[in-house]
Amino acid sequence: MSEEETDILYEVKDRTAIITLNIPDKLNALNGAQYLKLGKFLERANNEEDTVLTLIQASGRFFSAGANFADNDMTKVEVEKLFSHEYWLERFVARNVWLTNLFNDHKKILAAAVNGPVIGLSTGLLMLVDLIYVHDLNKFYLLAPFANLGLVAEGASSATLFARLGWSKASEALLLAKPISGADCYNAGLINKHYDGKFSSTEQFNDQVYKELNDAFENLHEDSILQNKQLLKLSRDQFINHANSQEVMRGLGKWLEGVPQTRFVQLAQKEVKHKL
Numbered sequence: 049m050s051e052e053e054t055d056i057l058y059e060v061k062d063r064t065a066i067i068t069l070n071i072p073d074k075l076n077a078l079n080g081a082q083y084l085k086l087g088k089f090l091e092r093a094n095n096e097e098d099t100v101l102t103l104i105q106a107s108g109r110f111f112s113a114g115a116n117f118a119d120n121d122m123t124k125v126e127v128e129k130l131f132s133h134e135y136w137l138e139r140f141v142a143r144n145v146w147l148t149n150l151f152n153d154h155k156k157i158l159a160a161a162v163n164g165p166v167i168g169l170s171t172g173l174l175m176l177v178d179l180i181y182v183h184d185l186n187k188f189y190l191l192a193p194f195a196n197l198g199l200v201a202e203g204a205s206s207a208t209l210f211a212r213l214g215w216s217k218a219s220e221a222l223l224l225a226k227p228i229s230g231a232d233c234y235n236a237g238l239i240n241k242h243y244d245g246k247f248s249s250t251e252q253f254n255d256q257v258y259k260e261l262n263d264a265f266e267n268l269h270e271d272s273i274l275q276n277k278q279l280l281k282l283s284r285d286q287f288i289n290h291a292n293s294q295e296v297m298r299g300l301g302k303w304l305e306g307v308p309q310t311r312f313v314q315l316a317q318k319e320v321k322h323k324l
């Protein structure tokens with residue numbers, strides 16, 4: 049099968065829709081088409097008639113290294129296009145608003161089996177998940193390197209990092225572009241459960257999370273779960289939606305200024321690396 053067919057997988061198992069990020073050799077960094085595919089699968093999961101849970105999992109050693117910096121090789125795009133509203137409205141503004149809303153508005157329980165670190169836009173999306181299970185706290189970190197890339201927060205992370213980690217850690221993450229360790233995330237209450245890295249493969253870890261979650265909701269009344277999800281959302285919707293629209297407007301400004309284009313090319317050519 050071609051990479052296009054296997055890069056992100058979708059299956060329904062009993063009452064769970066499972067979405068798997070499956071590009072381990074690129075640490076599950078996602079290009080524009082792959083973020084779009086992830087969004088479409090999430091829409092499909094939202095509309096499944098018989099599921100209660102949507103579980104996002106990944107293969108390999110990272111959950112996701114964020115946007116793929118080699119996408120649409122920027123060294124080959126005409127300069128005029130690369131600094132135009134048209135280019136970034138389509139590739140950045142529309143995509144980020146849509147994806148962030150999809151994650152935030154998901155009707156089912158949304159959970160993640162997190163096999164390793166998460167970076168960039170994918171961090172923003174992970175922060176919109178209801179339940180987070182991490183394989184190994186020592187290997188997990190989240191990195192929101194927007195300040196290092198000449199960008200601003202994405203995926204409503206300016207609101208969600210604050211809500212899920214507190215003011216101080218959110219400031220460290222966004223103002224200093226520092227990685228936040230698994231231990232800090234656990235102590236802040238972000239992580240529901242971790243497993244001390246005890247599984248010998250990511251697949252075994254993913255299976256365990258699937259099984260535990262299914263056991264947890266097995267005897268609960270489905271409509272109550274889904275209504276409670278709506279109620280929980282009521283109080284946080286306002287600040288998440290506000291953050292989403294403000295972030296993309298500022299982010300668009302950064303692309304039009306042109307700093308991130310250079311940083312992405314430097315990352316792709318391995319001239320710079322994030323401080324971890």
Ligand code: CO8
Nearest residue numbers: 073074075077113114115116117118140167168169170322
């Ligand atoms: N994009 C493409 N390929 C990647 C990415 C990425 N983001 N991250 C890792 N890879 C690839 C590497 O190029 C390498 O491939 P190869 O073996 O072919 O050279 C492979 O994955 C393994 O990576 P490393 O050898 O670098 O592994 P390390 O363990 O040494 O380092 C790191 C791991 C620290 C994660 C490092 O790979 C790294 O810094 N990656 C970049 C992470 C990043 O900056 N992501 C972007 C965040 S910003 C964001 O998500 C929102 C931007 C919005 C853009 C919208 C329009 C384009």
